Amino acid sequence: xxxxxxxxxxxxxxxxxxxxxxxxxxxxxxxxxxxxxxxxxxxxxxxxxxxxxxxxxxxxxxxxxxxxxxxxxxxxxxxxxxxxxxxxxxxxxxxxxxxxxxxxxxxxxxxxxxxxxxxxxxxxxxxxxxxxxxxxxxxxxxxxxxxxxxxxxxxxxxxxxxxxxxxxxxxxxxxxxxxxxxxxxxxxxxxxxxxxxxxxxxxxxxxxxxxxxxxxxxxxxxxxxxxxxxxxxxxxxxxxx
Numbered sequence: 248x249x250x251x252x253x254x255x256x257x258x259x260x261x262x263x264x265x266x267x268x269x270x271x272x273x274x275x276x277x278x279x280x281x282x283x284x285x286x287x288x289x290x291x292x293x294x295x296x297x298x299x300x301x302x303x304x305x306x307x308x309x310x311x312x313x314x315x316x317x318x319x320x321x322x323x324x325x326x327x328x329x330x331x332x333x334x335x336x337x338x339x340x341x342x343x344x345x346x347x348x349x350x351x352x353x354x355x356x357x358x359x360x361x362x363x364x365x366x367x368x369x370x371x372x373x374x375x376x377x378x379x380x381x382x383x384x385x386x387x388x389x390x391x392x393x394x395x396x397x398x399x400x401x402x403x404x405x406x407x408x409x410x411x412x413x414x415x416x417x418x419x420x421x422x423x424x425x426x427x428x429x430x431x432x433x434x435x436x437x438x439x440x441x442x443x444x445x446x447x448x449x450x451x452x453x454x455x456x457x458x459x460x461x462x463x464x465x466x467x468x469x470x471x472x473x474x475x476x477x478x479x480x481x482x483x484x485x486x487x488x
Contacts, residue, residue, distance in 0.1 A: 248281075249280065249281055249297045250284050250287065250292055250297055250298055250299065250301075251273070251280060251298075251299045252287060252289050252298075253265045253283055253289075253302050254284070254285055254287075254302070255289050256411060256412065258416065261468065262285060264465045264468040265469065266282070266283055267465050268456060268465050268469065268471075269283050271462060272449075275451070275455055275456060276449070276452050277448065278299070278445050278448060279299070289301060289302060290304075293307075293312055293436055294312070294315065296438050296440055297438065298437055298438040298441075299438075299441075299449075300435060300437055300449060301436050303433065303434060305365040305431055305433065305485045306363050306369055306485060308436070308479070309482055310363070315439045316439050317441055317446055318434050318436055318477055318478050318479045318481070318482065319435045319436060319449050319450055319453065319476070319477070320434075320475050320476040321433060321435060321474075322432060322433070322435070322473070322474055322475075323432065323474070324411050324470055325470045325471060326410045326411055326413075326414040328410065329410060329472075332431060332432050332477065333429050333431055334410045334430065335426040335428065335429050335430070336407040336409060336430075337409075337410050337423050337426060337427075338423065338426060339395070339405070339407075339413070339417075339421050339424070340398070340404055340424045341398045341420075341421055341422070343424070345424070346374075346378065346424045347378055349424060350379075351380070355405060356402070356403040356405075357382060357386070357403060357404070358386045358388050358397045358398070358403040358405075359385040359387060359388070359406060360387070360389060360393070361389065362385075365430060365485055365488070366391075366407065366408075366409040366410070366430065367394065367406070367407050367408070367409065368385060369485070369488050370427030370430065371406065371407035371427065372488075374407065374426075374427050377428075391408050392416060394406040395408060395412075395416065395417070395421070399418065411433075415470070430485055430488075431477070431481060431485065434477065435449075435453070437449060453474040454476075456474075457471060457474040458473065458474070
């Protein structure tokens, strides 16, 4: 039994496009590759030794998963400010005040999807630190979408939202007041026990599928510009945040 997961952006209107992209990838593989799993948490999928392909966050990659997965590459995301497989979180507030003023609020409430989120919590802390404000706690929401909801209904004033999530479900009644530091887009990984041949096949298949002209509409829907090969070393820099 094997598993494949691309559920980091699990929005219902994207699932069919992801399924079609993965079908185009696995059709180019000689290794066993099942259909995408939409039930298992993507982090749990990445912990499994029978993982064919998964997608995770850069922070868990360099902390928890460093010895248990192999990095295949990343999608070069077609969202504002993204280039060469990197992007910046979007700092979102429910008012249009300058970020420095927001960070100085004595009653500031911030939310983040989870404590191990590079685009959510780590990027938010780094952005606040650059403005002279130390953030030592947040209210955890469980997802970027839930953080957006918390801002909209007034339970919080500030959050760092993954730029791809924001591009897919951002709302006009919130304000972008800044950006986090530039970080690599989400890593695509396979099990640490995967062979060199499997890694090569996955990279070749992802490149071929993403660059196939027949996939242009799928790329547009998923906001994917390209697939770029990456290694673990390309993510080590995030630990400095």
